[in-house]
Amino acid sequence: MTAAVLSGLGGWLPPRVVTNEEVGRELGVTDEWIRRRTGIGRRHVCDPGTSTSDLAVRAGARALSSAGVEATDAVVLATATPDHQIPGTAPAVAARLGMTGAIAFDVNAVCTGFVYALATGTALVRGGLAESVLVIGADTFSTVLDPADPVVRPLFGDGAGAVVLRAGTPEEPGALNAFDLGSDGRHEDFIIVPSGGSRQRSGGRPTDPVGSYMTMRGREVFRAAVSRMAESSRTVLAEAGRDVTSVDRVVGHQANIRILRAVADRLELPEDRLISNIDRVGNTSAASIPLALADGLAEGGVKEGATVLLTAFGAGLTWGSTVLEWPEILLNEGEMTP
CATH class of the missing domain: 3.40.47.10 (Thiolase/Chalcone synthase)
Known part of the structure:
Protein backbone atom coordinates (compact mmCIF):
# COMPACT_ATOMS: atom_id res chain seq x y z
CA MET A 1 0.00 0.00 0.00
CA THR A 2 1.23 3.49 -0.85
CA ALA A 3 1.43 5.94 2.04
CA ALA A 4 2.03 9.68 2.25
CA VAL A 5 5.27 10.37 4.12
CA LEU A 6 6.27 13.72 5.61
CA SER A 7 9.64 14.70 4.15
CA GLY A 8 10.08 18.48 4.53
CA LEU A 9 9.07 21.35 6.80
CA GLY A 10 9.26 25.12 6.63
CA GLY A 11 7.77 28.20 8.27
CA TRP A 12 7.57 31.93 7.76
CA LEU A 13 6.50 34.80 10.00
CA PRO A 14 6.11 38.44 8.99
CA PRO A 15 8.99 40.52 10.40
CA ARG A 16 6.77 42.95 12.28
CA VAL A 17 6.30 41.97 15.94
CA VAL A 18 3.37 43.38 17.93
CA THR A 19 3.75 43.06 21.70
CA ASN A 20 1.02 42.91 24.31
CA GLU A 21 2.10 46.34 25.48
CA GLU A 22 1.41 47.79 22.04
CA VAL A 23 -1.97 46.08 21.78
CA GLY A 24 -2.80 47.04 25.37
CA ARG A 25 -2.15 50.73 24.81
CA GLU A 26 -4.72 50.74 22.00
CA LEU A 27 -7.33 48.58 23.72
CA GLY A 28 -6.99 49.55 27.37
CA VAL A 29 -5.85 46.12 28.58
CA THR A 30 -2.60 44.99 30.18
CA ASP A 31 0.10 42.52 29.22
CA GLU A 32 -0.70 40.53 32.38
CA TRP A 33 -4.40 40.36 31.47
CA ILE A 34 -3.69 39.00 27.99
CA ARG A 35 -1.08 36.49 29.21
CA ARG A 36 -3.30 35.20 32.03
CA ARG A 37 -6.25 34.56 29.69
CA THR A 38 -4.36 33.21 26.67
CA GLY A 39 -0.65 32.62 27.32
CA ILE A 40 0.18 35.02 24.48
CA GLY A 41 2.95 37.61 24.84
CA ARG A 42 3.41 38.79 21.26
CA ARG A 43 2.42 38.05 17.68
CA HIS A 44 3.67 38.73 14.14
CA VAL A 45 1.52 40.94 11.90
CA CYS A 46 1.76 41.62 8.16
CA ASP A 47 2.64 45.06 6.90
CA PRO A 48 0.09 46.76 4.60
CA GLY A 49 0.14 45.23 1.14
CA THR A 50 1.26 41.78 2.30
CA SER A 51 -1.23 38.99 1.62
CA THR A 52 -1.73 35.36 2.56
CA SER A 53 -0.12 34.17 -0.68
CA ASP A 54 3.06 36.10 0.13
CA LEU A 55 3.44 34.19 3.39
CA ALA A 56 2.46 30.88 1.79
CA VAL A 57 5.10 31.21 -0.93
CA ARG A 58 7.87 31.87 1.62
CA ALA A 59 6.88 28.92 3.83
CA GLY A 60 6.33 26.65 0.83
CA ALA A 61 9.76 27.43 -0.61
CA ARG A 62 11.39 26.56 2.70
CA ALA A 63 9.51 23.27 2.95
CA LEU A 64 10.56 22.33 -0.59
CA SER A 65 14.18 23.13 0.24
CA SER A 66 13.95 21.11 3.45
CA ALA A 67 12.69 18.12 1.45
CA GLY A 68 15.42 18.58 -1.17
CA VAL A 69 12.97 18.98 -4.05
CA GLU A 70 12.18 21.82 -6.43
CA ALA A 71 8.53 21.02 -7.07
CA THR A 72 5.61 18.78 -6.17
CA ASP A 73 2.66 17.44 -8.16
CA ALA A 74 0.09 19.23 -6.03
CA VAL A 75 -0.33 22.21 -3.71
CA VAL A 76 -3.03 22.16 -1.03
CA LEU A 77 -3.39 25.48 0.78
CA ALA A 78 -5.27 25.62 4.06
CA THR A 79 -6.51 29.17 4.63
CA ALA A 80 -9.55 31.09 5.81
CA THR A 81 -8.10 34.39 4.60
CA PRO A 82 -7.53 33.92 0.84
CA ASP A 83 -6.17 36.71 -1.31
CA HIS A 84 -9.52 36.96 -3.11
CA GLN A 85 -13.01 35.51 -2.75
CA ILE A 86 -12.53 34.24 -6.32
CA PRO A 87 -10.24 32.61 -7.41
CA GLY A 88 -8.62 30.34 -4.87
CA THR A 89 -5.16 31.32 -3.69
CA ALA A 90 -3.36 27.97 -4.15
CA PRO A 91 -2.97 28.20 -7.96
CA ALA A 92 -1.20 31.57 -7.63
CA VAL A 93 1.05 30.17 -4.88
CA ALA A 94 1.91 27.17 -7.07
CA ALA A 95 2.71 29.40 -10.03
CA ARG A 96 4.94 31.67 -7.96
CA LEU A 97 6.83 28.58 -6.79
CA GLY A 98 7.40 27.54 -10.39
CA MET A 99 4.78 24.79 -10.40
CA THR A 100 2.46 25.90 -13.19
CA GLY A 101 0.32 22.92 -14.15
CA ALA A 102 0.25 21.36 -10.68
CA ILE A 103 -2.96 20.37 -8.94
CA ALA A 104 -3.70 23.36 -6.71
CA PHE A 105 -6.67 24.27 -4.53
CA ASP A 106 -7.66 25.80 -1.19
CA VAL A 107 -9.11 24.08 1.87
CA ASN A 108 -11.07 26.18 4.37
CA ALA A 109 -11.52 24.49 7.73
CA VAL A 110 -10.16 27.59 9.51
CA CYS A 111 -8.00 26.56 12.49
CA THR A 112 -8.41 22.86 11.67
CA GLY A 113 -7.37 23.61 8.10
CA PHE A 114 -3.85 22.21 8.25
CA VAL A 115 -5.01 18.80 9.49
CA TYR A 116 -7.77 18.72 6.84
CA ALA A 117 -5.18 19.69 4.20
CA LEU A 118 -2.80 16.96 5.42
CA ALA A 119 -5.60 14.42 5.06
CA THR A 120 -6.39 15.75 1.58
CA GLY A 121 -2.76 15.59 0.51
CA THR A 122 -2.52 12.08 1.90
CA ALA A 123 -5.58 11.05 -0.14
CA LEU A 124 -4.02 12.47 -3.32
CA VAL A 125 -0.92 10.34 -2.76
CA ARG A 126 -2.80 7.21 -1.76
CA GLY A 127 -5.15 7.59 -4.72
CA GLY A 128 -2.31 7.87 -7.21
CA LEU A 129 -3.13 11.43 -8.29
CA ALA A 130 0.17 12.79 -6.97
CA GLU A 131 3.58 11.41 -6.07
CA SER A 132 4.27 14.45 -3.91
CA VAL A 133 2.21 17.23 -2.33
CA LEU A 134 3.08 20.58 -0.81
CA VAL A 135 0.68 21.23 2.08
CA ILE A 136 0.62 24.81 3.33
CA GLY A 137 -1.25 26.43 6.21
CA ALA A 138 -1.30 30.23 5.90
CA ASP A 139 -3.48 32.95 7.36
CA THR A 140 -3.49 36.72 7.79
CA PHE A 141 -6.13 37.03 10.47
CA SER A 142 -5.07 40.60 11.19
CA THR A 143 -7.14 41.50 8.11
CA VAL A 144 -10.43 40.24 9.62
CA LEU A 145 -10.10 41.47 13.21
CA ASP A 146 -11.88 44.48 14.66
CA PRO A 147 -9.01 46.74 15.78
CA ALA A 148 -11.14 47.91 18.71
CA ASP A 149 -12.08 44.42 20.01
CA PRO A 150 -10.19 43.80 23.28
CA VAL A 151 -11.24 40.14 23.47
CA VAL A 152 -10.50 38.78 19.99
CA ARG A 153 -7.81 41.05 18.58
CA PRO A 154 -5.04 40.08 21.06
CA LEU A 155 -5.44 36.40 20.20
CA PHE A 156 -4.33 36.28 16.59
CA GLY A 157 -1.15 36.70 14.57
CA ASP A 158 -0.21 36.12 10.94
CA GLY A 159 2.03 33.37 9.62
CA ALA A 160 2.52 30.37 7.34
CA GLY A 161 3.88 26.85 7.74
CA ALA A 162 4.27 24.05 5.21
CA VAL A 163 5.23 20.42 4.80
CA VAL A 164 6.09 18.21 1.83
CA LEU A 165 4.48 14.79 1.50
CA ARG A 166 5.93 12.10 -0.77
CA ALA A 167 4.83 8.62 -1.74
CA GLY A 168 6.28 5.91 0.48
CA THR A 169 5.31 2.92 2.59
CA PRO A 170 3.16 2.74 5.74
CA GLU A 171 6.08 1.40 7.79
CA GLU A 172 8.34 4.41 7.18
CA PRO A 173 8.88 7.11 9.80
CA GLY A 174 6.75 10.10 8.81
CA ALA A 175 3.98 8.00 7.24
Whole structure:
Protein backbone atom coordinates (compact mmCIF):
# COMPACT_ATOMS: atom_id res chain seq x y z
CA MET A 1 0.00 0.00 0.00
CA THR A 2 1.23 3.49 -0.85
CA ALA A 3 1.43 5.94 2.04
CA ALA A 4 2.03 9.68 2.25
CA VAL A 5 5.27 10.37 4.12
CA LEU A 6 6.27 13.72 5.61
CA SER A 7 9.64 14.70 4.15
CA GLY A 8 10.08 18.48 4.53
CA LEU A 9 9.07 21.35 6.80
CA GLY A 10 9.26 25.12 6.63
CA GLY A 11 7.77 28.20 8.27
CA TRP A 12 7.57 31.93 7.76
CA LEU A 13 6.50 34.80 10.00
CA PRO A 14 6.11 38.44 8.99
CA PRO A 15 8.99 40.52 10.40
CA ARG A 16 6.77 42.95 12.28
CA VAL A 17 6.30 41.97 15.94
CA VAL A 18 3.37 43.38 17.93
CA THR A 19 3.75 43.06 21.70
CA ASN A 20 1.02 42.91 24.31
CA GLU A 21 2.10 46.34 25.48
CA GLU A 22 1.41 47.79 22.04
CA VAL A 23 -1.97 46.08 21.78
CA GLY A 24 -2.80 47.04 25.37
CA ARG A 25 -2.15 50.73 24.81
CA GLU A 26 -4.72 50.74 22.00
CA LEU A 27 -7.33 48.58 23.72
CA GLY A 28 -6.99 49.55 27.37
CA VAL A 29 -5.85 46.12 28.58
CA THR A 30 -2.60 44.99 30.18
CA ASP A 31 0.10 42.52 29.22
CA GLU A 32 -0.70 40.53 32.38
CA TRP A 33 -4.40 40.36 31.47
CA ILE A 34 -3.69 39.00 27.99
CA ARG A 35 -1.08 36.49 29.21
CA ARG A 36 -3.30 35.20 32.03
CA ARG A 37 -6.25 34.56 29.69
CA THR A 38 -4.36 33.21 26.67
CA GLY A 39 -0.65 32.62 27.32
CA ILE A 40 0.18 35.02 24.48
CA GLY A 41 2.95 37.61 24.84
CA ARG A 42 3.41 38.79 21.26
CA ARG A 43 2.42 38.05 17.68
CA HIS A 44 3.67 38.73 14.14
CA VAL A 45 1.52 40.94 11.90
CA CYS A 46 1.76 41.62 8.16
CA ASP A 47 2.64 45.06 6.90
CA PRO A 48 0.09 46.76 4.60
CA GLY A 49 0.14 45.23 1.14
CA THR A 50 1.26 41.78 2.30
CA SER A 51 -1.23 38.99 1.62
CA THR A 52 -1.73 35.36 2.56
CA SER A 53 -0.12 34.17 -0.68
CA ASP A 54 3.06 36.10 0.13
CA LEU A 55 3.44 34.19 3.39
CA ALA A 56 2.46 30.88 1.79
CA VAL A 57 5.10 31.21 -0.93
CA ARG A 58 7.87 31.87 1.62
CA ALA A 59 6.88 28.92 3.83
CA GLY A 60 6.33 26.65 0.83
CA ALA A 61 9.76 27.43 -0.61
CA ARG A 62 11.39 26.56 2.70
CA ALA A 63 9.51 23.27 2.95
CA LEU A 64 10.56 22.33 -0.59
CA SER A 65 14.18 23.13 0.24
CA SER A 66 13.95 21.11 3.45
CA ALA A 67 12.69 18.12 1.45
CA GLY A 68 15.42 18.58 -1.17
CA VAL A 69 12.97 18.98 -4.05
CA GLU A 70 12.18 21.82 -6.43
CA ALA A 71 8.53 21.02 -7.07
CA THR A 72 5.61 18.78 -6.17
CA ASP A 73 2.66 17.44 -8.16
CA ALA A 74 0.09 19.23 -6.03
CA VAL A 75 -0.33 22.21 -3.71
CA VAL A 76 -3.03 22.16 -1.03
CA LEU A 77 -3.39 25.48 0.78
CA ALA A 78 -5.27 25.62 4.06
CA THR A 79 -6.51 29.17 4.63
CA ALA A 80 -9.55 31.09 5.81
CA THR A 81 -8.10 34.39 4.60
CA PRO A 82 -7.53 33.92 0.84
CA ASP A 83 -6.17 36.71 -1.31
CA HIS A 84 -9.52 36.96 -3.11
CA GLN A 85 -13.01 35.51 -2.75
CA ILE A 86 -12.53 34.24 -6.32
CA PRO A 87 -10.24 32.61 -7.41
CA GLY A 88 -8.62 30.34 -4.87
CA THR A 89 -5.16 31.32 -3.69
CA ALA A 90 -3.36 27.97 -4.15
CA PRO A 91 -2.97 28.20 -7.96
CA ALA A 92 -1.20 31.57 -7.63
CA VAL A 93 1.05 30.17 -4.88
CA ALA A 94 1.91 27.17 -7.07
CA ALA A 95 2.71 29.40 -10.03
CA ARG A 96 4.94 31.67 -7.96
CA LEU A 97 6.83 28.58 -6.79
CA GLY A 98 7.40 27.54 -10.39
CA MET A 99 4.78 24.79 -10.40
CA THR A 100 2.46 25.90 -13.19
CA GLY A 101 0.32 22.92 -14.15
CA ALA A 102 0.25 21.36 -10.68
CA ILE A 103 -2.96 20.37 -8.94
CA ALA A 104 -3.70 23.36 -6.71
CA PHE A 105 -6.67 24.27 -4.53
CA ASP A 106 -7.66 25.80 -1.19
CA VAL A 107 -9.11 24.08 1.87
CA ASN A 108 -11.07 26.18 4.37
CA ALA A 109 -11.52 24.49 7.73
CA VAL A 110 -10.16 27.59 9.51
CA CYS A 111 -8.00 26.56 12.49
CA THR A 112 -8.41 22.86 11.67
CA GLY A 113 -7.37 23.61 8.10
CA PHE A 114 -3.85 22.21 8.25
CA VAL A 115 -5.01 18.80 9.49
CA TYR A 116 -7.77 18.72 6.84
CA ALA A 117 -5.18 19.69 4.20
CA LEU A 118 -2.80 16.96 5.42
CA ALA A 119 -5.60 14.42 5.06
CA THR A 120 -6.39 15.75 1.58
CA GLY A 121 -2.76 15.59 0.51
CA THR A 122 -2.52 12.08 1.90
CA ALA A 123 -5.58 11.05 -0.14
CA LEU A 124 -4.02 12.47 -3.32
CA VAL A 125 -0.92 10.34 -2.76
CA ARG A 126 -2.80 7.21 -1.76
CA GLY A 127 -5.15 7.59 -4.72
CA GLY A 128 -2.31 7.87 -7.21
CA LEU A 129 -3.13 11.43 -8.29
CA ALA A 130 0.17 12.79 -6.97
CA GLU A 131 3.58 11.41 -6.07
CA SER A 132 4.27 14.45 -3.91
CA VAL A 133 2.21 17.23 -2.33
CA LEU A 134 3.08 20.58 -0.81
CA VAL A 135 0.68 21.23 2.08
CA ILE A 136 0.62 24.81 3.33
CA GLY A 137 -1.25 26.43 6.21
CA ALA A 138 -1.30 30.23 5.90
CA ASP A 139 -3.48 32.95 7.36
CA THR A 140 -3.49 36.72 7.79
CA PHE A 141 -6.13 37.03 10.47
CA SER A 142 -5.07 40.60 11.19
CA THR A 143 -7.14 41.50 8.11
CA VAL A 144 -10.43 40.24 9.62
CA LEU A 145 -10.10 41.47 13.21
CA ASP A 146 -11.88 44.48 14.66
CA PRO A 147 -9.01 46.74 15.78
CA ALA A 148 -11.14 47.91 18.71
CA ASP A 149 -12.08 44.42 20.01
CA PRO A 150 -10.19 43.80 23.28
CA VAL A 151 -11.24 40.14 23.47
CA VAL A 152 -10.50 38.78 19.99
CA ARG A 153 -7.81 41.05 18.58
CA PRO A 154 -5.04 40.08 21.06
CA LEU A 155 -5.44 36.40 20.20
CA PHE A 156 -4.33 36.28 16.59
CA GLY A 157 -1.15 36.70 14.57
CA ASP A 158 -0.21 36.12 10.94
CA GLY A 159 2.03 33.37 9.62
CA ALA A 160 2.52 30.37 7.34
CA GLY A 161 3.88 26.85 7.74
CA ALA A 162 4.27 24.05 5.21
CA VAL A 163 5.23 20.42 4.80
CA VAL A 164 6.09 18.21 1.83
CA LEU A 165 4.48 14.79 1.50
CA ARG A 166 5.93 12.10 -0.77
CA ALA A 167 4.83 8.62 -1.74
CA GLY A 168 6.28 5.91 0.48
CA THR A 169 5.31 2.92 2.59
CA PRO A 170 3.16 2.74 5.74
CA GLU A 171 6.08 1.40 7.79
CA GLU A 172 8.34 4.41 7.18
CA PRO A 173 8.88 7.11 9.80
CA GLY A 174 6.75 10.10 8.81
CA ALA A 175 3.98 8.00 7.24
CA LEU A 176 0.49 9.39 7.79
CA ASN A 177 -1.65 6.29 8.20
CA ALA A 178 -4.55 7.43 10.37
CA PHE A 179 -6.79 10.51 10.55
CA ASP A 180 -9.88 11.54 12.46
CA LEU A 181 -11.91 14.44 11.05
CA GLY A 182 -15.29 15.85 11.99
CA SER A 183 -17.62 18.83 12.00
CA ASP A 184 -20.77 20.22 13.59
CA GLY A 185 -22.32 23.00 11.51
CA ARG A 186 -25.09 23.57 14.03
CA HIS A 187 -22.67 25.89 15.81
CA GLU A 188 -21.28 27.85 12.87
CA ASP A 189 -22.03 31.09 14.73
CA PHE A 190 -19.49 30.29 17.49
CA ILE A 191 -16.73 31.72 15.24
CA ILE A 192 -17.88 33.69 12.22
CA VAL A 193 -17.32 36.61 9.86
CA PRO A 194 -20.99 37.39 9.04
CA SER A 195 -20.60 39.64 5.98
CA GLY A 196 -19.07 39.18 2.56
CA GLY A 197 -20.52 35.82 1.59
CA SER A 198 -23.51 34.76 -0.49
CA ARG A 199 -25.92 34.75 2.46
CA GLN A 200 -25.43 38.44 3.14
CA ARG A 201 -25.15 39.39 -0.56
CA SER A 202 -28.18 37.40 -1.74
CA GLY A 203 -30.30 39.08 0.93
CA GLY A 204 -29.70 42.43 -0.68
CA ARG A 205 -28.25 43.81 2.51
CA PRO A 206 -25.38 46.27 2.28
CA THR A 207 -22.04 45.12 3.66
CA ASP A 208 -21.85 46.09 7.31
CA PRO A 209 -18.28 47.13 8.25
CA VAL A 210 -18.72 45.56 11.68
CA GLY A 211 -19.97 42.35 10.06
CA SER A 212 -16.73 42.12 8.11
CA TYR A 213 -14.87 41.36 11.34
CA MET A 214 -14.65 37.98 13.04
CA THR A 215 -16.68 37.40 16.19
CA MET A 216 -16.20 34.54 18.63
CA ARG A 217 -18.19 33.12 21.54
CA GLY A 218 -15.22 32.42 23.75
CA ARG A 219 -16.66 30.23 26.51
CA GLU A 220 -18.52 27.96 24.11
CA VAL A 221 -15.46 27.66 21.89
CA PHE A 222 -13.23 26.80 24.85
CA ARG A 223 -15.48 23.97 26.01
CA ALA A 224 -16.00 22.56 22.53
CA ALA A 225 -12.30 22.76 21.65
CA VAL A 226 -11.16 20.84 24.71
CA SER A 227 -13.82 18.17 24.31
CA ARG A 228 -13.42 17.65 20.57
CA MET A 229 -9.61 17.71 20.48
CA ALA A 230 -9.34 15.19 23.31
CA GLU A 231 -11.99 12.91 21.79
CA SER A 232 -10.46 13.15 18.31
CA SER A 233 -7.00 12.40 19.71
CA ARG A 234 -8.20 9.24 21.40
CA THR A 235 -10.02 8.15 18.23
CA VAL A 236 -7.02 8.55 15.94
CA LEU A 237 -4.67 6.84 18.39
CA ALA A 238 -7.03 3.86 18.55
CA GLU A 239 -7.22 3.75 14.74
CA ALA A 240 -3.42 3.81 14.57
CA GLY A 241 -3.17 1.02 17.16
CA ARG A 242 -1.38 3.26 19.66
CA ASP A 243 -2.00 3.90 23.33
CA VAL A 244 -2.18 7.42 24.73
CA THR A 245 0.85 6.66 26.89
CA SER A 246 2.94 6.13 23.73
CA VAL A 247 2.59 9.80 22.75
CA ASP A 248 5.89 11.65 23.18
CA ARG A 249 4.74 15.07 21.95
CA VAL A 250 1.36 16.72 21.42
CA VAL A 251 1.32 19.52 18.86
CA GLY A 252 -2.13 21.03 19.13
CA HIS A 253 -3.59 24.03 17.36
CA GLN A 254 -2.12 27.02 19.18
CA ALA A 255 -5.34 28.79 20.15
CA ASN A 256 -4.92 29.29 23.87
CA ILE A 257 -2.46 27.78 26.33
CA ARG A 258 -5.31 26.97 28.70
CA ILE A 259 -6.98 24.88 25.98
CA LEU A 260 -3.76 22.98 25.30
CA ARG A 261 -3.25 22.25 28.98
CA ALA A 262 -6.86 21.12 29.38
CA VAL A 263 -6.51 18.74 26.42
CA ALA A 264 -3.36 17.25 27.95
CA ASP A 265 -5.23 16.84 31.22
CA ARG A 266 -8.13 15.06 29.47
CA LEU A 267 -5.64 12.71 27.83
CA GLU A 268 -3.86 12.20 31.18
CA LEU A 269 -0.58 13.33 29.65
CA PRO A 270 1.95 15.52 31.49
CA GLU A 271 2.17 19.12 30.29
CA ASP A 272 5.84 18.71 29.41
CA ARG A 273 4.76 16.68 26.38
CA LEU A 274 3.05 19.74 24.89
CA ILE A 275 4.84 21.66 22.15
CA SER A 276 3.75 25.28 22.26
CA ASN A 277 4.94 28.55 20.80
CA ILE A 278 1.75 30.51 21.38
CA ASP A 279 3.54 32.92 23.71
CA ARG A 280 5.63 34.14 20.75
CA VAL A 281 3.27 33.94 17.78
CA GLY A 282 -0.32 33.90 19.07
CA ASN A 283 -3.03 32.02 17.22
CA THR A 284 -1.96 31.76 13.56
CA SER A 285 -4.98 29.66 12.56
CA ALA A 286 -4.11 27.13 9.81
CA ALA A 287 -0.40 27.94 10.18
CA SER A 288 -0.19 27.16 13.88
CA ILE A 289 0.61 23.42 13.82
CA PRO A 290 3.39 23.52 11.18
CA LEU A 291 4.90 26.62 12.84
CA ALA A 292 4.85 24.86 16.22
CA LEU A 293 6.45 21.79 14.62
CA ALA A 294 9.21 23.94 13.11
CA ASP A 295 9.78 25.63 16.45
CA GLY A 296 9.81 22.33 18.32
CA LEU A 297 12.23 20.78 15.83
CA ALA A 298 14.57 23.77 15.98
CA GLU A 299 14.64 23.73 19.78
CA GLY A 300 14.95 19.95 20.15
CA GLY A 301 11.48 19.31 21.52
CA VAL A 302 10.51 17.25 18.47
CA LYS A 303 13.04 14.52 17.76
CA GLU A 304 13.46 11.76 15.22
CA GLY A 305 11.61 8.62 16.29
CA ALA A 306 9.17 10.42 18.60
CA THR A 307 5.47 9.63 18.43
CA VAL A 308 3.88 12.98 17.61
CA LEU A 309 0.14 13.66 17.91
CA LEU A 310 -1.35 16.54 15.91
CA THR A 311 -4.80 17.78 16.89
CA ALA A 312 -6.84 20.85 16.04
CA PHE A 313 -10.21 22.55 16.44
CA GLY A 314 -11.68 25.47 14.53
CA ALA A 315 -14.65 27.34 13.18
CA GLY A 316 -17.30 25.41 11.36
CA LEU A 317 -17.20 23.79 13.86
CA THR A 318 -14.41 21.48 12.68
CA TRP A 319 -11.84 19.25 14.34
CA GLY A 320 -9.21 16.73 13.33
CA SER A 321 -6.19 14.70 14.44
CA THR A 322 -3.40 12.54 13.09
CA VAL A 323 -0.39 10.76 14.58
CA LEU A 324 3.01 9.84 13.15
CA GLU A 325 6.48 8.69 14.02
CA TRP A 326 8.67 11.74 13.47
CA PRO A 327 11.11 11.22 10.58
CA GLU A 328 14.52 12.75 9.98
CA ILE A 329 13.76 16.32 8.90
CA LEU A 330 16.35 19.02 8.38
CA LEU A 331 15.36 22.67 8.65
CA ASN A 332 17.11 25.20 6.44
CA GLU A 333 19.99 27.11 7.96
CA GLY A 334 18.57 30.38 9.23
CA GLU A 335 15.02 29.01 9.23
CA MET A 336 12.69 31.72 10.55
CA THR A 337 11.07 29.90 13.41
CA PRO A 338 9.29 31.80 16.18
